[in-house]
Amino acid sequence: MKQIYYTERLALSVINKDDSELVLDYYVRNRDFLQEWEPVRSSDFYTLEYHARQLEKDSDGIENGTLLRFWIFKKDDKGKVIGTVAFNNIVRGAFQSCHLGYKLDKDEINKGLMAEALKKGIEIAFEEYKLHRIEANIRPKNKASLRVVEKLGFYNEGLAYKYLKINGNWEDHIHMVLLNEKI
Numbered sequence: 001m002k003q004i005y006y007t008e009r010l011a012l013s014v015i016n017k018d019d020s021e022l023v024l025d026y027y028v029r030n031r032d033f034l035q036e037w038e039p040v041r042s043s044d045f046y047t048l049e050y051h052a053r054q055l056e057k058d059s060d061g062i063e064n065g066t067l068l069r070f071w072i073f074k075k076d077d078k079g080k081v082i083g084t085v086a087f088n089n090i091v092r093g094a095f096q097s098c099h100l101g102y103k104l105d106k107d108e109i110n111k112g113l114m115a116e117a118l119k120k121g122i123e124i125a126f127e128e129y130k131l132h133r134i135e136a137n138i139r140p141k142n143k144a145s146l147r148v149v150e151k152l153g154f155y156n157e158g159l160a161y162k163y164l165k166i167n168g169n170w171e172d173h174i175h176m177v178l179l180n181e182k183i
Contacts, residue, residue, distance in 0.1 A: 005124065007119070010074060010075060010120075012070035012072055012121065013071050013078075016059050017053075023055065023081060024051045025080070026080075027046060027051070029106075030103075037139070037166065037167070040167060065129075067088055068087040068129060069086040069087075070086075072085065082113070083104035083108065083114065084102065085102045085117050086100070086102065087100060087125050096131050096132035096133065100134050100136040101136075102114060102117070122178065133180070135175065135176070136149050137174070137176070139172065140174055149176045152178065153178055156174055156175070156176055158175050159172055159173070159174055159175070160175050
């Protein structure tokens with residue numbers, strides 16, 4: 001796998017613990033914006049040490065094939081993370097599946113950037129990783145996120161009640177799926 005992929009406007013890059021400052025900067029800039037959509041974060045989350053450890057774990061997951069995570073940069077500004085796309089919990093065998101997670105900088109939403117990044121990430125997951133199924137679980141009130149995956153061909157497999165604890169509350173999620181019809 002290459003370490004960096006390009007789209008029309010973006011660079012999707014696999015990074016390591018040496019880039020933890022870029023990741024911390026992203027989360028600090030977007031702390032309030034992301035709070036509604038993510039688990040409650042401890043103060044430790046907003047430290048360089050935390051993100052260095054997490055990036056090491058990500059590197060291990062990428063190496064052993066259970067994770068594929070790209071950090072998103074604009075092509076003309078590779079010194080500032082604007083988001084991430086992660087294919088988590090990759091399971092092989094008869095399943096060949098994963099969970100999809102993604103997030104974008106508050107100042108970059110509604111510009112088509114996430115759809116662009118996801119399209120490239122899905123291409124890599126299907127063509128290079130040979131995955132058959134990608135599952136995205138999205139809160140019903142996150143209309144923008146639902147529009148993005150629907151635009152990319154995901155379909156609704158139903159509602160998972162109280163699926164994830166988000167911002168301190170157990171929240172329902174719509175189970176969206178995309179199949180690789182080539183395998």
